[in-house]
Amino acid sequence: DVKVTQSSRYLVKRTGEKVFLECVQDMDHENMFWYRQDPGLGLRLIYFSYDVKMKEKGDIPEGYSVSREKKERFSLILESASTNQTSMYLCASSLTQDMNTEAFFGQGTRLTVV
Amino acid sequence: DQQVKQNSPSLSVQEGRISILNCDYTNSMFDYFLWYKKYPAEGPTFLISISSIKDKNEDGRFTVFLNKSAKHLSLHIVPSQPGDSAVYFCAASGDTGTASKLTFGTGTRLQVTL
Numbered sequence: 001d002v003k004v005t006q007s008s009r010y011l012v013k014r015t016g017e018k019v020f021l022e023c024v025q026d027m028d029h030e031n032m033f034w035y036r037q038d039p040g041l042g043l044r045l046i047y048f049s050y051d052v053k054m055k056e057k058g059d060i061p062e063g064y065s066v067s068r069e070k071k072e073r074f075s076l077i078l079e080s081a082s083t084n085q086t087s088m089y090l091c092a093s094s095l096t097q098d099m100n101t102e103a104f105f106g107q108g109t110r111l112t113v114v
Numbered sequence: 115d116q117q118v119k120q121n122s123p124s125l126s127v128q129e130g131r132i133s134i135l136n137c138d139y140t141n142s143m144f145d146y147f148l149w150y151k152k153y154p155a156e157g158p159t160f161l162i163s164i165s166s167i168k169d170k171n172e173d174g175r176f177t178v179f180l181n182k183s184a185k186h187l188s189l190h191i192v193p194s195q196p197g198d199s200a201v202y203f204c205a206a207s208g209d210t211g212t213a214s215k216l217t218f219g220t221g222t223r224l225q226v227t228l
Contacts, residue, residue, distance in 0.1 A: 004157070031214050040123070042203060042220035043158070050214075058215075090157055094214045100146035100165070100207055103216055105157030 003027070004106040006091050012112045019078040021109055023091030032074035033092040033103060034058075034066065043090065049074055050097045081113045117141045118206050120219035127226055133191040135222050137204030140185065145208035148216065149178060149189045152201045162189070166208075194226045 007022035025032065031050050035043040035058075045058030047066040055066050063085060067075045074093075078085055088110050092103040119138045127133045135149075145166040150158035164171040164178045164187070171178050177190045191198055204219040 009155075033215075035218075040220060042118075042120075043205075043218040045215065045217070048215060092157075092216075097214050099214070100163075101214055102148055102160040102163060103214070104160070105150075107157045108155065110155070 004091055004093050004104050006089075006106040006109050008109050009107065010110045010112075012114060013078075013081050015082060015113055017078075017081045017113075019081050019111070019113075021076040021078075021089055021091075021111070023074045023076070023106055024072050025074075025093040025104070026072065027093070027095075027104075028071065029093035029104075030071075030096045031094045031103070032068065033094075034064075034074065034076045035090045035092065036060070037088040037090060037108075046076065078111075081111075083113050085111065086113045087111060115140070116220070117144075118204055118217050118219040120202075120204055120222050122222050123220070124223040124225070127194045127224065129196060129226055129228050130193045133189075133194045133198065133224055133226070135189040135191075135202050135204075135224065137187050137189075137219055138185055139187075139206050141206070141217075142185070143208055144206035144217075146206065147178070147180060147187050148205045148207075149176075150203045150205060150218075151198075152203060152221070158203060161202075191224075194224075196226050196228065199224055199226045 091106040094103040148163040152158040205216040
């Protein structure tokens with residue numbers, strides 16, 4: 001079974017803090033994604049990566065950055081956390097960009113910025 | 115602009131009856147469609163998918179229908195069970211060079227009552 005593991009289930013951070021959300025997958029997948037889920041808005045793509053050190057902006061990249069130094073790890077960084085970044089953050093991975101396949105999700109990180 | 119739309123935020127169905135969840139899309143470049151199920155405080159789990167070369171795909175109690183001319187797909191669950199109560203997300207991919215990037219709808223909350 002594919003396993004996507006996010007480092008924290010719940011986080012509370014203060015406005016202005018730098019926040020790191022970590023994600024690790026164990027199936028040698030090429031693609032990794034960060035989404036956020038908000039009520040009434042569904043899942044929105046923040047950033048994705050299809051190879052080590054490669055990254056592409058998704059639909060809502062403002063206020064975020066990412067890092068992919070190793071194939072299995074994809075980090076989401078909130079440079080200066082704000083209250084409007086309070087959300088459920090979901091990491092996902094999928095096999096390759098060369099074919100359509102499903103993405104596998106982690107359990108999510110509920111981030112609250114106070 | 116919302117390229118994948120789920121116009122019903124919620125649906126209530128009696129146990130044993132059919133649940134029909136609907137999804138519309140606007141981007142004609144999408145060629146692969148998926149349904150995910152999500153319980154509270156968990157990541158989405160993949161249910162079923164369909165390629166644009168098909169109009170139906172079945173897996174046990176779950177069937178997905180695709181009408182390309184109408185840019186519409188639906189998920190049928192027969193018979194519905196209480197454990198099916200969750201939020202269901204429709205997703206689509208294929209509109210970019212990175213084939214596996216998924217665009218999600220806003221979700222439909224299904225409640226299966228006894």
